[in-house]
Amino acid sequence: MSLKNLYYIYTISDSIGETNGRIARAAANQFDEREYIIKNYPFVLDVKLAEYVVDEAAEHSSIVIFTTVIAEIRKAIIARCKQYGIKYIDVMEPTLAVFESHLNEKSRNEPGATHRLDANYFRRIDAIEFAVKYDDGKDPRGLKKADVVIIGVSRTSKTPLSMYMANNHYKAANVPIVPGVPLPAELYQVDRKKIVGLVTSPQKLSEIRQERLRAMGLGAQANYASLERIIEELEYADGIMKKLGCPVIDVSNKAIEETASVIIEMIKKKNEEEV
Incomplete structure (x- = not known):
């Protein structure tokens, strides 16, 4: 692995985070000459932890991909990424915006809604x-x-x-x-x-x-x-x-x-x- 070409992908989710991982790999694999490491942080339900993850990402050449329906966490991640100049992808917000517009109603903003509460x-x-x-x-x-x-x-x-x-x-x-x-x-x-x-x-x-x-x-x-x-x-x-x-x-x-x-x-x- 060439350290010169190495970069990190930090994925943050308020649930399991499987979607982020799949998106990260699908996109990263389009670039043959670059090595990458994915660091997944699931169940991020606290603003302070979200900020710590971005702080860690700032120590490397990194991209941040996140899915969260918790407004405070979303704002914290975006603010921290902008602070460090880290490029980020907000997966959930534009998707929810389209659904809300089409259905003419607000989402219930429930983390992990697709997973059984066992x-x-x-x-x-x-x-x-x-x-x-x-x-x-x-x-x-x-x-x-x-x-x-x-x-x-x-x-x-x-x-x-x-x-x-x-x-x-x-x-x-x-x-x-x-x-x-x-x-x-x-x-x-x-x-x-x-x-x-x-x-x-x-x-x-x-x-x-x-x-x-x-x-x-x-x-x-x-x-x-x-x-x-x-x-x-x-x-x-x-x-x-x-x-x-x-x-x-x-x-x-x-x-x-x-x-x-x-x-x-x-x-x-x-x-x-x-x-």
């Missing part, structure tokens, strides 16, 4: 709602209820990873590690085997944070993205993770799917040991 669907929705409620340490009372608690410094993909885990029916909470900000007492009451620390290389994290600052219209040289500060944060986080005695995953060169696969195996192993 037990797995409700488990997934329950896990997604859990991940949203207990994202970014908002409510530490949820930490004991989680299947996994993800910790790490800013921009180590805690939120998108939590949502990916939720799409696989696992209840994930995440807590940011910030020097000088006390961690919730509840974190120290969680089984250490349920906690996972995320680390990355200082250089990689600096690049991600610089891109984030540019997207926000701020100077890329701000202290938030400085190597000195990042090294300090990572060293502080390392001390916390050692104190907790939790497993640690280096996400420097890992896709979210790879990191999630490692965590899922950890959860399965823990569950087997408890039987």
